[in-house]
Amino acid sequence: MAVIIDGKEIAAKVREELKEKxxxxxxxxxxxxxxxxxxVGEDPASKIYVRNKQRACAEVGIxxxxxxxxxxxxxxxLEYIIDSLAQRSDVDGILLQMPIPQHLDPxxxxxxxxxxxxxxxxxxxxxxxxxxxxxxxxxxxxAGVIELLHRYGIDPDGKECVVVGRSDIVGKxxxxxxxxxxxxxxxxxxxxxxxxxxxxxxxxxxxxxxxAKMITADMVKEGAAVIDVGMNRDGEGRLxxxxxxxxxxxxxxxITPVPGGVGPMTVAMLMKNTVAAAExxxxxxxxxxxxxx
Numbered sequence: 273m274a275v276i277i278d279g280k281e282i283a284a285k286v287r288e289e290l291k292e293k294x295x296x297x298x299x300x301x302x303x304x305x306x307x308x309x310x311x312v313g314e315d316p317a318s319k320i321y322v323r324n325k326q327r328a329c330a331e332v333g334i335x336x337x338x339x340x341x342x343x344x345x346x347x348x349x350l351e352y353i354i355d356s357l358a359q360r361s362d363v364d365g366i367l368l369q370m371p372i373p374q375h376l377d378p379x380x381x382x383x384x385x386x387x388x389x390x391x392x393x394x395x396x397x398x399x400x401x402x403x404x405x406x407x408x409x410x411x412x413x414x415a416g417v418i419e420l421l422h423r424y425g426i427d428p429d430g431k432e433c434v435v436v437g438r439s440d441i442v443g444k445x446x447x448x449x450x451x452x453x454x455x456x457x458x459x460x461x462x463x464x465x466x467x468x469x470x471x472x473x474x475x476x477x478x479x480x481x482x483x484a485k486m487i488t489a490d491m492v493k494e495g496a497a498v499i500d501v502g503m504n505r506d507g508e509g510r511l512x513x514x515x516x517x518x519x520x521x522x523x524x525x526x527i528t529p530v531p532g533g534v535g536p537m538t539v540a541m542l543m544k545n546t547v548a549a550a551e552x553x554x555x556x557x558x559x560x561x562x563x564x565x
Contacts, residue, residue, distance in 0.1 A: 489519035500517070
């Protein structure tokens with residue numbers, strides 16, 4: 273029977289540790305980290321995600337500003353708001369909640385966020401730093417996966433690591449981060465032939481394809497650590513992951529449930545990035561002050 277990786281418990285510990293950092297920052301620097309979130313339109317799932325982020329900010333002690341824009345907002349108006357937030361020294365992180373309405377260009381909008389405030393780590397500059405291994409921010413979901421591996425003592429060093437999924441947000445950065453942890457990494461996707469032949473080699477298997485219960489027991493190596501990033505609905509409308517949990521759990525050594533596995537870690541890592549951004553801004557302000565002095 274597998275050890276169930278409890279993402280809720282680990283996320284709570286991360287938030288507790290971050291709260292201690294924020295409290296110390298407020299006491300010593302008289303400054304509180306601040307996250308600005310922009311929500312465009314009325315997407316129900318986006319509203320839930322934003323509320324979760326607001327609750328996490330309140331728990332950690334991060335100041336928050338929410339900008340709710342109409343569904344028909346213009347590209348220029350959206351970019352004007354981002355530009356105004358970019359210029360504010362008291363705003364450490366800017367997050368544009370995705371998806372945004374189809375008439376808007378997300379890449380154009382995101383390009384207005386300064387790299388040092390890109391707490392989602394979506395900008396090409398930050399992605400490039402991940403490739404080089406000298407990153408400041410990591411995309412929140414794959415960062416959450418790495419945090420879970422560390423907290424449970426699962427070391428990718430020298431292990432066969434297979435990532436199913438190649439999205440810019442999860443699959444690709446996940447593969448790079450496992451590579452930086454000295455894993456031997458294979459990326460699979462919808463065009464991969466004989467998928468099971470690859471997944472059965474994995475000591476660490478990360479499923480991030482967005483396909484309900486696609487990873488079944490016959491595709492998993494005995495004793496593998498199985499990390500399920502998927503968030504889907506099954507035929508009965510219940511939440512499920514990319515892994516068929518019931519069949520895979522007896523075969524794995526570690527496994528994340530859905531919900532309650534990777535999901536809570538995504539928001540916790542956003543909080544971690546925001547606090548890190550504030551720490552960098554404080555250092556930058558101190559250097560500027562010293563140079564002027």
